[in-house]
Amino acid sequence: MKLRNTLTRANIFASLLTALVAWISLELFLSGNLILGHFSQFMLPSEMFGLPAQLRDHGLTAFFHIGHGGWDGQFYYSMSNDVLALRDTVAHLDNPAYRYQRIGIPLIAKIASKLMGQTWVSPLIYYSTNLGLVLLATLLGSRWFQRRGRSPYLILLWSLAAGVQITILNGLPDAGADALLILALVCWYERRTALYVLAMSFAALAREAYVVIPFFAGAGAVLGWVLNRETAARPNRLPVIAHALPVAVMLAWQVYIRLHIGSPQAGAVLLTWPFVDALRYISLGLHGLHPVVGGRNGHLEAVGLILHLLLVITTGIAMLVVLRACLRSKVKHYEVAGFALGFGALSVMYLCLNHIVVNHFSGYFKASDMFLFALPFMLVVVDKVIPRALTIALTVTAAFFFFLFVRHRLNNTHWIEPSPSAQASVMDRAACLSSFDAQTTPLAITEVGGASWIARLLGRKLMLVEVKLTNRSNVAFSPTKGAGSVNVGYQWLDEKTGKVVVDGARAMLSDQLQPGQSAILTVVVDKPKSPGDYRLVISPVQELCAWFYQVNKSSAFDIVVHMR
Numbered sequence: 001m002k003l004r005n006t007l008t009r010a011n012i013f014a015s016l017l018t019a020l021v022a023w024i025s026l027e028l029f030l031s032g033n034l035i036l037g038h039f040s041q042f043m044l045p046s047e048m049f050g051l052p053a054q055l056r057d058h059g060l061t062a063f064f065h066i067g068h069g070g071w072d073g074q075f076y077y078s079m080s081n082d083v084l085a086l087r088d089t090v091a092h093l094d095n096p097a098y099r100y101q102r103i104g105i106p107l108i109a110k111i112a113s114k115l116m117g118q119t120w121v122s123p124l125i126y127y128s129t130n131l132g133l134v135l136l137a138t139l140l141g142s143r144w145f146q147r148r149g150r151s152p153y154l155i156l157l158w159s160l161a162a163g164v165q166i167t168i169l170n171g172l173p174d175a176g177a178d179a180l181l182i183l184a185l186v187c188w189y190e191r192r193t194a195l196y197v198l199a200m201s202f203a204a205l206a207r208e209a210y211v212v213i214p215f216f217a218g219a220g221a222v223l224g225w226v227l228n229r230e231t232a233a234r235p236n237r238l239p240v241i242a243h244a245l246p247v248a249v250m251l252a253w254q255v256y257i258r259l260h261i262g263s264p265q266a267g268a269v270l271l272t273w274p275f276v277d278a279l280r281y282i283s284l285g286l287h288g289l290h291p292v293v294g295g296r297n298g299h300l301e302a303v304g305l306i307l308h309l310l311l312v313i314t315t316g317i318a319m320l321v322v323l324r325a326c327l328r329s330k331v332k333h334y335e336v337a338g339f340a341l342g343f344g345a346l347s348v349m350y351l352c353l354n355h356i357v358v359n360h361f362s363g364y365f366k367a368s369d370m371f372l373f374a375l376p377f378m379l380v381v382v383d384k385v386i387p388r389a390l391t392i393a394l395t396v397t398a399a400f401f402f403f404l405f406v407r408h409r410l411n412n413t414h415w416i417e418p419s420p421s422a423q424a425s426v427m428d429r430a431a432c433l434s435s436f437d438a439q440t441t442p443l444a445i446t447e448v449g450g451a452s453w454i455a456r457l458l459g460r461k462l463m464l465v466e467v468k469l470t471n472r473s474n475v476a477f478s479p480t481k482g483a484g485s486v487n488v489g490y491q492w493l494d495e496k497t498g499k500v501v502v503d504g505a506r507a508m509l510s511d512q513l514q515p516g517q518s519a520i521l522t523v524v525v526d527k528p529k530s531p532g533d534y535r536l537v538i539s540p541v542q543e544l545c546a547w548f549y550q551v552n553k554s555s556a557f558d559i560v561v562h563m564r
Contacts, residue, residue, distance in 0.1 A: 007143060010152040014142040015135045018159040022131055022168050028410040029169055040123045043077045043171030046070030052078050052089045058120060073171025075099045080106035080113075080121040085261055098264035100257050104180065104206025105130060105173035130168050130176045134159060137179035141373060144186050148380050154391075157398050158182070158373040162405035163366030169409060174366040177206035181213065182373055185339075188217075189381065193238060197245045204250040209349060211250045213342035218243030220338025227332065239335060272354040278305055281358050289464070289524055292359045304361045304404060307397045308368050309351070314390070315371040316347035318379060325382040336381055343374050361404050372398060432545035433486075437472035438555040440488070440538055443520065463525040465490070467538055467557060469509075470518040477540070479509035486513075488521050489541045495533035495560055502528060506541070531563050 030039065041063040045051055048069045051060055055078065064070050075093045082089040083106055090096040106121075109129040113121045138159040146152035158164060158178065167175040180203035187196040204211040221239040282302045284290050290298025319340040326337035350368050357363040372394055376386050444466040469488055471477050477486035487509065492502035507521040528534055539549040539556035549556030 008146060010146060011139055011142040014153060014155055015139040018138045019135055021160055022165060025165055025169050025410060042123060042127060043073030044071040045074040049092050052087060052092050054081050054087060071170050076106055076173050077126050077171050079103060080109040080126050083107050083110050090261060095264060097257050097261045100261060101208045102173050102206055104202045105176040108202060126171060133176045133179035134164060134168060137182040140186050141182050150380060154376055157394050158369060161369040161372055161398050162401035163369035166362055166405055166409060167366050173206045177203055177210060178370045180206055181210055185377060193242050197242050200246040201249040204246050205253060209346060211247055212345045213339065214243040214246040216342035217335055217338035220334040224334035270354055270357050271352040274351040277355040278309060278358045281305055289522060300404060301361060304401060305358060307400060308364050311368050311371055311397055312347045312350045315375050316344055318375050319344035322378045322382050340378060361401060365401050433542055435473045436548040436551040436555055438540050438548055439470040439472055440555060440557040441468040442557050443468055463527060465523045465525055465538055467523060468518050468520050469540060471513045471515050474515050477509060477513040485543050486540055488523060490523055490525050490536060490538045492528050493535040493537060495535050528563055534561050534563060536561055
């Protein structure tokens with residue numbers, strides 16, 4: 001069967017529409033400066049981490065020069081030019097072992113560059129690799145739905161999703177990982193075993209969590225091999241081997257990483273108890289206290305998190321429906337049941353995402369948007385009808401997150417690189433302060449939650465401390481310098497030993513605070529979980545320099561608290 005003879009105009013249109021949206025997004029993001037050479041910085045590299053020597057030798061420069069950390073795409077692009085971590089790339093990554101777990105997309109980009117006769121992976125090849133995988137998955141996914149009597153445009157729920165578009169735009173591997181998983185699922189359904197093994201192996205290498213899919217499918221294949229009477233007479237080991245190979249490839253790569261680089265740092269742990277951090281950030285967002293995006297945007301983030309949780313929970317329930325259909329049929333479809341268990345395991349995992357992921361839609365939705373394909377795909381596999389209400393709900397969810405994507409990534413002038421003179425001016429002001437003179441005046445302290453059921457569910461005791469910060473120094477306090485920025489934070493100290501037991505989150509200034517000016521901020525304070533006597537200190541802090549109270553005690557507000 002030749003692919004070109006089975007594609008329809010709808011399949012091609014879906015792929016072209018996805019490409020068009022990606023291209024328009026790139027143009028808007030770069031503010032029309034694509035032809036001026038800024039494309040080479042689409043992954044937002046930063047001087048904070050620096051560029052490996054090979055990339056500097058090819059003339060690449062950082063996008064951010066003033067303390068901003070850039071975005072994670074810079075790490076994966078650097079890895080594409082050093083897939084075995086044999087050069088200086090590790091020194092330019094924030095968490096090398098964690099990043100190198102996701103070598104799949106950088107490796108494919110490296111292979112593509114070699115096939116094109118290139119000596120390195122250019123930004124264009126890397127970007128085109130990610131986009132090309134998404135377009136291929138869109139094309140074949142649309143074809144798959146159409147050949148089974150469903151709308152070929154169902155695939156657009158995934159391919160136009162914010163999580164896919166934002167990771168194409170800035171070079172993260174998530175979009176490519178999703179695409180590889182979709183290609184693997186289509187190949188599995190059409191019994192193209194070799195292509196399934198290849199695509200699923202790269203999917204597991206691109207996003208390590210996806211290894212649960214072939215793992216559970218392989219377990220189901222083993223059960224089907226052993227228990228189904230139809231296969232007992234002539235056992236077929238091929239499905240078992242096909243699912244085992246991607247798991248083996250991923251495990252072998254994990255062994256290499258740990259022997260060559262080490263284990264991922266503690267910051268790579270992205271899970272907590274189910275719902276805990278998601279519900280906390282929903283509550284903070286609805287109250288206008290979101291610690292990352294603030295008031296109005298915080299409300300939108302809260303709505304986004306609610307939709308994310310509903311999508312994940314709906315997927316989990318749908319996988320139970322699929323599982324039931326597989327096990328109640330005359331011939332038990334254990335392999336399909338394994339796929340359902342795999343996606344069910346992912347849905348449980350995504351309910352446990354911690355604050356690092358759920359503090360912004362660009363973190364959690366690039367994980368859960370895969371369900372916009374997996375949910376209808378699995379229902380079709382077991383010949384279930386996709387309810388119209390479900391299609392509408394998925395469309396509304398995808399549209400809402402695309403709206404957030406446009407507001408955040410395509411309508412912000414601060415993505416334009418500052419001029420060299422402006423950078424030099426800011427760098428001059430980014431040094432540690434010589435005078436830590438400020439006054440922190442408490443205005444109100446409010447207990448949040450108390451003994452309510454939601455407070456117990458969240459497992460946290462919160463206080464909202466409203467303070468007035470007055471700049472008593474002769475220089476402005478700036479919240480936007482990265483290293484050297486001034487925020488307001490809190491620390492809990494053991495009253496007996498003076499040791500810091502909690503270093504809390506920051507409340508950011510909305511703008512520069514000039515000498516003599518004051519600003520009112522609300523600090524969201526987590527209470528210590530263990531009983532005892534503590535001292536709560538609320539103080540300005542200059543990041544990577546010093547807490548004001550450690551230099552000038554009169555700049556802070558502190559109070560002794562007895563926790564029962």
